[in-house]
Amino acid sequence: MIRVVIADDHQLVREGVKKVLSVDPDIVLVGEAADLGSTLAVLEKVEADLLLLDLTLSPIHELDALRTVIARFPGIRVLVLSSHSEERFGINVLKLGAAGYIPKSLTVDVVLKAIHRVHAGGRYLSDSLAEMLADEVTSPNPRHAHERLTDREQQVMRLLALGHPVKQVAARLDISISSVNTYRGRIFTKLQLRSNAELIRYAIHHGLVS
Numbered sequence: 001m002i003r004v005v006i007a008d009d010h011q012l013v014r015e016g017v018k019k020v021l022s023v024d025p026d027i028v029l030v031g032e033a034a035d036l037g038s039t040l041a042v043l044e045k046v047e048a049d050l051l052l053l054d055l056t057l058s059p060i061h062e063l064d065a066l067r068t069v070i071a072r073f074p075g076i077r078v079l080v081l082s083s084h085s086e087e088r089f090g091i092n093v094l095k096l097g098a099a100g101y102i103p104k105s106l107t108v109d110v111v112l113k114a115i116h117r118v119h120a121g122g123r124y125l126s127d128s129l130a131e132m133l134a135d136e137v138t139s140p141n142p143r144h145a146h147e148r149l150t151d152r153e154q155q156v157m158r159l160l161a162l163g164h165p166v167k168q169v170a171a172r173l174d175i176s177i178s179s180v181n182t183y184r185g186r187i188f189t190k191l192q193l194r195s196n197a198e199l200i201r202y203a204i205h206h207g208l209v210s
Contacts, residue, residue: 002119003047005031007039007065008054008081013104017052017081020108027115036065043073050077050119053098055089063092063151070097077118090129100124144206145191153190156183160196161203 004027008014014032021027031042036057043051051073057065069078077099082089090101099118102111103126114124149157152173159169166184170177193199203209 002027002115003030003049004028004052004115005033005039005042005046005048005050006052007033007036007042007057008052009034009056010054013054017111020111021115023108024112024115027112036068039065039069040072043069043076048076050079050115052081052115053078055080055082055093063089063096066093066096066098067151079114079118079124094123094125094129101126101129146202146206146208148190149187153183153187156180157187157199157203158209160184160187161200161209163200 004021006014006017006029008017011034014034018029018032021029030046030048033039033042039051039053039057042048051069053066053069055063055065066078066080069076074097078097079100079102080089080093080098081102081104083104093101100114100123102114102124106114117124146154146157155173156169159172160166164172166177166180170180173180187199188194191199191202193202200209
């Protein structure tokens with residue numbers, strides 16, 4: 001029996017996933033949560049084999065929820081379920097330790113297949129994600145300039161691109177204003193940008209903010 005927890009901030013999505021899981025007699029739902037705090041609490045209480053995790057549980061950076069879960073519960077297999085494109089987050093979630101990445105548009109059969117594969121110790125990669133991963137391994141350079149950014153630089157870039165002033169970015173990330181300015185300078189250098197306006201245009205063009 002595969003014991004699954006669903007973590008998604010949309011109730012309709014959770015209900016839809018539960019219907020998918022109910023089709024397979026080898027899968028049992030042992031918990032669900034609508035935010036990161038509740039997810040951690042559920043995982044503390046129940047014995048779960050696999051977590052279906054929506055990246056949007058974290059309000060600051062999508063990957064924070066995944067980082068937190070993997071750090072706290074290294075024995076639980078995590079299958080990321082997301083409405084974002086594979087190109088945007090697929091490779092990064094695998095690097096952080098997720099066992100697979102499933103776009104919410106996939107069919108019931110594919111989702112169940114992914115769950116069984118991950119529970120058996122494997123990984124689920126779509127053909128397109130497998131190709132991107134192969135390119136990542138064989139290419140000496142990242143596909144995009146922003147992929148050279150560190151996790152913290154990506155957090156700062158996202159908040160700046162959303163229009164938050166430096167002081168607010170510092171408060172949300174619990175770092176100093178001078179640190180934000182330092183990260184901002186590094187981001188501009190790596191992305192060859194000269195202003196916040198260019199940063200916003202870059203982020204929108206590459207689908208880093210919506």
